[in-house]
Amino acid sequence: MSSPRYQTLTSSPAFLASLIIGFVVLGIAAIGAFNMEHEGHYITGMSNQVVWGMPHVLAIFLIVSASGALNIASIASVFNKDFYKPLARLSAVVAIALLVGGLAVILLDLGRPDRLLIAMTHYNFRSIFAWNIILYTGFIGLAGVYLWTMLDWQMEQFKRAAGIAAFSWRLILTAGTGSIFGVLVAREAYQIAIMGPMFIVLSLGYGQAFYMIVIGLFMDNKQLSEVSKRLSRLMGVMIMCGLAVSVIYHLSNWFLFDARQFELYLLNSETIFPILLWGIHPVIGCILPIWLLRSGSGLADSQKLTLSGILVIIGGISQFYALVIGGQSFPMPLVEGYSATSSFFDGAIVSYTPSLWELMLGSGGFAIALLLIVFCLRLFRLLPVSK
Amino acid sequence: MKYIDQYRRRFLGTASAAFTGLSIAPGILLQTVHAKAVDEAVTSQYRWGLLIDTNLCDPGCTDCVEACHQENGIREIHGPETDAQWIRKVTLKHKKTEHILNMPVMCQHCAEPPCVDVCPTGASFKRADGIVLVDKHICIGCRYCMMACPYKARSFIHEKLSDQLPHAPRGKGTVEACTLCVHRIDRGENTTACTQACPNGAMTFGDLKDPQSQISKKLAEHGGRELRAKLKLDTGVRYQGISS
Amino acid sequence: MRFASFLFLLWVIPLHAGELTGPDRDANGNIVPTPKGEACVEPAEVMRREHMNLLLHKRDQTMYDGIRTKRASLNECIDCHVTPDANGKTARADDETFFCSSCHIAASVSIDCFDCHGDRPLDMIKNSGLQK
Ligand code: SF4
Numbered sequence: 001m002s003s004p005r006y007q008t009l010t011s012s013p014a015f016l017a018s019l020i021i022g023f024v025v026l027g028i029a030a031i032g033a034f035n036m037e038h039e040g041h042y043i044t045g046m047s048n049q050v051v052w053g054m055p056h057v058l059a060i061f062l063i064v065s066a067s068g069a070l071n072i073a074s075i076a077s078v079f080n081k082d083f084y085k086p087l088a089r090l091s092a093v094v095a096i097a098l099l100v101g102g103l104a105v106i107l108l109d110l111g112r113p114d115r116l117l118i119a120m121t122h123y124n125f126r127s128i129f130a131w132n133i134i135l136y137t138g139f140i141g142l143a144g145v146y147l148w149t150m151l152d153w154q155m156e157q158f159k160r161a162a163g164i165a166a167f168s169w170r171l172i173l174t175a176g177t178g179s180i181f182g183v184l185v186a187r188e189a190y191q192i193a194i195m196g197p198m199f200i201v202l203s204l205g206y207g208q209a210f211y212m213i214v215i216g217l218f219m220d221n222k223q224l225s226e227v228s229k230r231l232s233r234l235m236g237v238m239i240m241c242g243l244a245v246s247v248i249y250h251l252s253n254w255f256l257f258d259a260r261q262f263e264l265y266l267l268n269s270e271t272i273f274p275i276l277l278w279g280i281h282p283v284i285g286c287i288l289p290i291w292l293l294r295s296g297s298g299l300a301d302s303q304k305l306t307l308s309g310i311l312v313i314i315g316g317i318s319q320f321y322a323l324v325i326g327g328q329s330f331p332m333p334l335v336e337g338y339s340a341t342s343s344f345f346d347g348a349i350v351s352y353t354p355s356l357w358e359l360m361l362g363s364g365g366f367a368i369a370l371l372l373i374v375f376c377l378r379l380f381r382l383l384p385v386s387k
Numbered sequence: 388m389k390y391i392d393q394y395r396r397r398f399l400g401t402a403s404a405a406f407t408g409l410s411i412a413p414g415i416l417l418q419t420v421h422a423k424a425v426d427e428a429v430t431s432q433y434r435w436g437l438l439i440d441t442n443l444c445d446p447g448c449t450d451c452v453e454a455c456h457q458e459n460g461i462r463e464i465h466g467p468e469t470d471a472q473w474i475r476k477v478t479l480k481h482k483k484t485e486h487i488l489n490m491p492v493m494c495q496h497c498a499e500p501p502c503v504d505v506c507p508t509g510a511s512f513k514r515a516d517g518i519v520l521v522d523k524h525i526c527i528g529c530r531y532c533m534m535a536c537p538y539k540a541r542s543f544i545h546e547k548l549s550d551q552l553p554h555a556p557r558g559k560g561t562v563e564a565c566t567l568c569v570h571r572i573d574r575g576e577n578t579t580a581c582t583q584a585c586p587n588g589a590m591t592f593g594d595l596k597d598p599q600s601q602i603s604k605k606l607a608e609h610g611g612r613e614l615r616a617k618l619k620l621d622t623g624v625r626y627q628g629i630s631s
Numbered sequence: 632m633r634f635a636s637f638l639f640l641l642w643v644i645p646l647h648a649g650e651l652t653g654p655d656r657d658a659n660g661n662i663v664p665t666p667k668g669e670a671c672v673e674p675a676e677v678m679r680r681e682h683m684n685l686l687l688h689k690r691d692q693t694m695y696d697g698i699r700t701k702r703a704s705l706n707e708c709i710d711c712h713v714t715p716d717a718n719g720k721t722a723r724a725d726d727e728t729f730f731c732s733s734c735h736i737a738a739s740v741s742i743d744c745f746d747c748h749g750d751r752p753l754d755m756i757k758n759s760g761l762q763k
């Protein structure tokens with residue numbers, strides 16, 4: 001097989017539009033972050049009850065997606081599928097960009113983002129969170145090296161090794177991200193046995209969704225027509241796997257972990273969560289994109305890929321919202337057999353409404369990822385040229 | 388680096404505390420009752436705790452809460468969702484018998500504190516004498532400890548503060564909780580603001596490792612239960628009068 | 632980081648040494664409140680260079696070992712160096728006339744001590760009615 005050729009991105013309208021949108025959103029995010037930082041978190045919807053809000057939902061979603069975005073590259077190098085090889089470079093770039101975007105949001109939501117240096121120099125090695133900081137930095141490094149082996153023919157010989165290293169690392173990373181929640185023995189919503197594996201499976205679909213948006217926007221039509229069918233089929237499988245693992249999560253909560261009250265709260269209450277979990281996630285985030293990718297209803301390949309990618313992401317964010325916010329807003333038991341009330345919302349379902357500031361900050365993660373991807377596309381030869 | 392030394396010592400301290408064992412049953416430990424000198428470092432010779440008798444706790448009384456917040460300079464700012472509450476009055480109602488219990492809940496000063504385990508920087512830590520604190524100098528405000536605490540004992544500071552009390556520094560963007568009136572303990576006072584304020588004597592403060600202390604004697608006599616005991620955190624705060 | 636700020640202070644302090652020698656003026660020529668006590672815990676020379684190390688050492692001792700002696704305790708610094716003017720008011724941490732800030736602003740070495748520590752003695756907080 002002749003080796004594929006690559007090109008950089010030209011100043012297409014999509015490129016310019018992405019730049020403008022990226023910078024505008026980034027500016028908006030900066031205002032949000034600055035204001036939260038200056039005033040303190042009371043201007044957000046977060047409280048002493050729901051301590052992780054919209055920024056975390058979006059950031060964790062980005063981080064999980066990041067590891068999944070590397071999947072295309074892993075299929076190419078680790079599992080040696082020639083078809084995916086020309087697509088591998090871009091996949092590594094998307095992965096790095098999403099991770100940087102997600103981390104930026106987490107960082108700026110800290111109570112003391114000015115203490116980044118402390119976070120980097122003081123490690124409590126019993127903390128899964130501290131391990132994740134190491135996992136994230138390591139991932140950026142490894143994916144970077146992997147990208148280098150793909151871009152530089154002199155490094156070719158290390159490509160497979162780097163690919164395998166990056167692939168193994170991302171499995172640990174995603175499991176680690178899931179374990180951030182998994183280790184919280186205090187809360188019924190999160191069980192260590194399921195959180196890690198679930199995050200790994202979910203990452204595949206969500207990562208690929210971002211990937212599809214990027215190629216839908218920037219790859220030329222001829223090239224797209226060659227890949228879209230295979231990618232669509234792969235995407236369909238990933239979406240179904242994601243849906244299946246979500247069902248397993250709820251079933252195991254119900255049958256294994258005895259968290260029935262919590263499941264009823266998520267799936268059958270007058271909150272937003274049933275809407276998200278019965279409606280947005282399965283319908284808009286799973287069925288609709290699969291239908292779109294299969295039948296297409298007269299849309300161009302690029303539109304199909306981009307649109308279905310966006311739908312999957314909307315579904316994914318809804319799911320993470322239910323997981324992160326739902327898990328916190330449901331009361332923890334204090335004494336078995338008793339119901340509790342207090343001035344501190346014991347025994348009460350607490351409400352959370354994200355403030356504009358949080359949404360602004362959270363959107364910054366997407367803007368950073370978009371800008372990074374666009375810059376890399378412009379600087380490096382990442383896009384395959386059709387033969 | 389001085390700080391590294393501190394860190395190491397702290398780590399070793401924790402390790403040895405765990406090693407010594409934290410049995411609260413009356414044993415053969417021989418201890419002097421008087422507290423440490425002001426310039427002495429705290430040791431694992433003590434483990435401070437509280438015993439709360441729910442039978443003596445009045446419904447509607449919030450004297451302990453007010454005393455605590457007065458003692459530590461905690462003031463009302465933006466409302467109950469975001470204001471700090473180091474201690475709160477909880478009303479429990481038995482789901483079947485409808486029996487009502489009242490009790491204050493604060494940081495339980497766990498011997499196996501989840502907040503300390505999860506803290507990425509080591510800002511959450513347990514002192515040699517069992518008091519769990521936040522070193523706000525290195526707290527980055529990630530709130531992971533709040534996610535991990537089974538008792539919702541911790542509060543995040545949601546706004547800029549001023550006029551903090553000299554013995555109770557607290558500030559925007561960091562997390563805090565009941566300190567067991569650590570400043571009093573270090574002065575050698577054998578009580579906390581809440582214990583002192585309770586008109587019914589529902590709270591007993593003392594050294595769980597000293598079999599002669601009042602708290603140990605009461606525990607030996609009537610027992611005392613941990614909240615969410617299944618989690619096996621070996622809490623320093625115990626409750627009496629909760630029947631299952 | 633700390634070392635860098637230390638070097639920077641070493642450079643800045645002599646620049647303003649002339650202004651500092653007068654009893655009541657700081658680097659900017661602002662009036663600095665006269666301290667209450669007779670002498671600091673160390674000579675001024677030592678304090679200028681070492682105050683951060685003394686404070687840091689003391690901070691960790693207090694935090695981890697529960698040693699609350701007065702020497703090099705930030706609370707003692709505040710008790711002595713934050714004194715009311717004729718109107719009974721004190722400078723606040725952000726003011727250029729605040730004891731610490733008078734130098735730190737000039738040297739552009741930012742400190743976050745007063746994010747968490749009160750910037751005036753207990754008596755004054757009590758007088759303001761915030762505390763019983
Ligand atoms: S009660 Fe909560 S804050 Fe206190 S030691 Fe236990 S886990 Fe930590």
Ligand code: SF4
Pocket residue numbers: 505506507508509510511521525526527528529530531532533561562
């Ligand atoms: S908020 Fe502070 S004390 Fe709590 S886990 Fe994060 S760094 Fe540690």
